Amino acid sequence: MAKRDFLQITDFSRKEIEQLFELSKRMKTRGYRETPLAGKTLAMIFAKSSTRTRVSFEVGAYQLGGQALFLSSKDIQIGRGEPIPDTARVLSRYVDGIMIRTFDHAEVEELARYATIPVINGLTDLTHPCQVLADLFTIKEQLGGWEGKRIAWVGDGNNMANAWLEAAKVLGFELRLACPEGFEPNRAKFEAAKQGGCVLVTEVPEEAVEGAHVVNTDVWASMGQEGEAEARRNAFKGYTVDADLMKLADPKAIFLHCLPAHRGEEVTADVIDGPQSRVWDEAENRLHVQKALLATLMA
Ligand code: CP
Ligand code: NVA
Numbered sequence: 001m002a003k004r005d006f007l008q009i010t011d012f013s014r015k016e017i018e019q020l021f022e023l024s025k026r027m028k029t030r031g032y033r034e035t036p037l038a039g040k041t042l043a044m045i046f047a048k049s050s051t052r053t054r055v056s057f058e059v060g061a062y063q064l065g066g067q068a069l070f071l072s073s074k075d076i077q078i079g080r081g082e083p084i085p086d087t088a089r090v091l092s093r094y095v096d097g098i099m100i101r102t103f104d105h106a107e108v109e110e111l112a113r114y115a116t117i118p119v120i121n122g123l124t125d126l127t128h129p130c131q132v133l134a135d136l137f138t139i140k141e142q143l144g145g146w147e148g149k150r151i152a153w154v155g156d157g158n159n160m161a162n163a164w165l166e167a168a169k170v171l172g173f174e175l176r177l178a179c180p181e182g183f184e185p186n187r188a189k190f191e192a193a194k195q196g197g198c199v200l201v202t203e204v205p206e207e208a209v210e211g212a213h214v215v216n217t218d219v220w221a222s223m224g225q226e227g228e229a230e231a232r233r234n235a236f237k238g239y240t241v242d243a244d245l246m247k248l249a250d251p252k253a254i255f256l257h258c259l260p261a262h263r264g265e266e267v268t269a270d271v272i273d274g275p276q277s278r279v280w281d282e283a284e285n286r287l288h289v290q291k292a293l294l295a296t297l298m299a
Pocket of ligand 1: 049050053258260
């Protein structure tokens with residue numbers, strides 16, 4: 001059987017996502033004790049910082065009977081210029097799967113092309129599919145599903161916003177993104193999502209959040225954009241998710257944030273630490289959903 005990679009949400013069909021969530025639920029709630037990763041190793045290459053992605057994949061591999069190797073790209077030869085195809089070929093002889101977090105999405109595609117084992121995207125500048133899988137699972141848990149729901153995105157049209165567009169293409173829910181001019185999401189992903197569902201990009205946060213069932217945001221300066229933080233703080237004025245903005249959403253709306261968060265910038269403390277926030281369940285669900293992903297791709 002051909003190996004499967006997970007580089008973006010659109011690598012899975014609606015049916016595959018639903019099956020993945022069935023397994024995630026079983027792993028989360030029913031004392032799942034199987035060890036589909038027994039004797040197997042996941043290599044985790046990180047060119048950027050991480051708390052959630054690193055810990056959830058490492059713990060997840062262990063709980064499934066396997067192990068995970070943390071490989072900082074600074075410490076392995078990739079950081080000294082060893083070609084990605086060579087790294088892919090060598091790791092394929094030692095381990096059973098690779099998770100990679102890096103800057104350029106093309107590097108992850110190249111790694112997947114040359115690896116003979118599954119490759120999982122743990123975040124690139126383009127997209128963060130593992131996070132949005134966990135977010136969708138959280139929405140299913142909290143609201144019963146995404147059908148007929150309006151999902152709002154407020155802030156930067158970044159890797160998270162792009163992953164939401166991928167999800168809207170596959171699952172067809174209503175997605176409204178409010179981004180300042182010059183910070184819109186990826187054009188090709190937007191065009192593709194428009195064919196799959198009902199997608200709107202606006203500059204007006206109120207328009208995105210009006211009647212929304214889920215309100216989502218993320219940092220204004222992503223990893224690698226630290227030098228632009230000040231300019232971005234100015235560009236994103238008016239895009240803070242605060243209690244007044246949340247009042248426009250559905251009364252039962254939930255607030256999601258992939259974390260890490262900057263209270264007082266993209267979200268106020270009363271929202272992220274308030275009763276509508278589900279960010280801790282969202283973070284926990286990274287573990288359950290990625291365990292299901294590892295079992296699906298690597299077992
Ligand atoms: N949300 C997320 O991916 O967090 P980390 O950067 O801590 O992995
Ligand atoms: N957009 C953020 C997400 C962090 C999980 C970043 O890329 O830094």
